[in-house]
Amino acid sequence: MEQQDDLKYILNRRSAPPAPSSDLADRIIHAAMRTPRDEKKTIWQIIANIMNPPMRYAVGLACLILFIAVTYTPQTHTQDDVLTDYEFTMVLDVYDDEQWL
Amino acid sequence: MALTEDSDESLMDAVKKGNHQAFSILVRRHTDRFYKMAFRLCSNAQEAEDMVQDAFLKIWKNPAIWKSEMGAKFTTWFYRILINQNIDRMRSRKVVGVRDEYLNSFADHRVLQDQKMTMTQEQEMVERAFQSLPERQRTAITLCFYEGLSNKDAAQIMGLSVKGLESLLVRGKNGLKEFIGAYESPISMKGVRDGTTG
Numbered sequence: 001m002e003q004q005d006d007l008k009y010i011l012n013r014r015s016a017p018p019a020p021s022s023d024l025a026d027r028i029i030h031a032a033m034r035t036p037r038d039e040k041k042t043i044w045q046i047i048a049n050i051m052n053p054p055m056r057y058a059v060g061l062a063c064l065i066l067f068i069a070v071t072y073t074p075q076t077h078t079q080d081d082v083l084t085d086y087e088f089t090m091v092l093d094v095y096d097d098e099q100w101l
Numbered sequence: 102m103a104l105t106e107d108s109d110e111s112l113m114d115a116v117k118k119g120n121h122q123a124f125s126i127l128v129r130r131h132t133d134r135f136y137k138m139a140f141r142l143c144s145n146a147q148e149a150e151d152m153v154q155d156a157f158l159k160i161w162k163n164p165a166i167w168k169s170e171m172g173a174k175f176t177t178w179f180y181r182i183l184i185n186q187n188i189d190r191m192r193s194r195k196v197v198g199v200r201d202e203y204l205n206s207f208a209d210h211r212v213l214q215d216q217k218m219t220m221t222q223e224q225e226m227v228e229r230a231f232q233s234l235p236e237r238q239r240t241a242i243t244l245c246f247y248e249g250l251s252n253k254d255a256a257q258i259m260g261l262s263v264k265g266l267e268s269l270l271v272r273g274k275n276g277l278k279e280f281i282g283a284y285e286s287p288i289s290m291k292g293v294r295d296g297t298t299g
Contacts (some may be wrong), residue, residue: 001268006274006275006278007242007270007273007277008245008246009278009279010227010229010230010274011126011242011246011247011277011283012217012233013223013224013227014224014227014228014231015224015228017136017137017140017141017146017148018140019133019152020133020136020149021150022152024132024136024153024154025128025129025132026154027154027156028128028132028154028158029124029125029128029129031154031158032121032124032128032157032161033121035158035161035162036162037119037161037162037164038162038163038165039184051111098260
């Protein structure tokens with residue numbers, strides 16, 4: 001108790017805080033009006049965002065699809081199916097040899 | 102039903118549902134009180150206002166942090182937010198020589214000249230002594246002596262045991278005595294030593 005009295009004696013000699021601005025409460029309320037709230041999204045809101053994406057997401061997705069389409073064009077034939085000139089000549093030679101035999 | 106009659110806790114539940122009127126009532130009801138508390142902590146009028154505004158905006162923006170089922174009083178819970186704001190403020194600024202800020206704050210245009218004049222040498226000394234204490238000791242003293250909270254409530258707000266809080270108070274008091282004794286201020290603890298306190 002004595003310790004608390006000592007402390008009170010000292011602290012009571014500290015000057016009182018100045019008054020806040022008269023419009024502080026109004027400023028806080030108006031600032032809150034301009035501040036969006038972090039509200040939890042429901043599953044339906046998330047699905048709606050996917051179905052109707054913001055423009056920047058839509059453009060980004062379109063660019064990605066275009067890039068994939070251009071880069072990975074499917075090949076209509078494989079390298080193994082094509083004979084080079086050299087290979088074709090070899091085939092002819094074999095054919096000629098068989099003819100002579 | 103008029104919201105103005107509602108308790109802080111039920112208003113806060115309404116704020117969770119996005120009720121702007123409930124938020125406005127809470128702000129108007131408590132701004133002055135929380136501002137004084139913030140000023141006691143940081144000793145700067147502008148920063149105290151910013152702290153209160155940021156704390157209120159925090160609960161408006163993310164009201165889910167209010168858990169009514171925990172049974173806490175709104176004011177007790179809000180003190181904790183303010184204290185955290187003060188810690189963030191100090192960390193971000195790496196405050197050095199905070200005690201001098203108090204005197205600078207009196208250059209604030211809102212502080213009347215006569216108020217500046219009435220700040221006696223004794224008050225200045227106590228203010229400097231208070232600002233020389235570590236942040237946790239200042240917070241403990243502010244909650245218990247200026248806000249009038251019980252040791253139990255103050256300990257809960259600060260996340261301490263009651264013994265831990267009492268230890269902070271004792272060290273705070275000793276720190277104040279040492280500071281004032283070292284500067285040999287006009288009060289010079291005479292009243293304390295003579296037992297003529299209060």
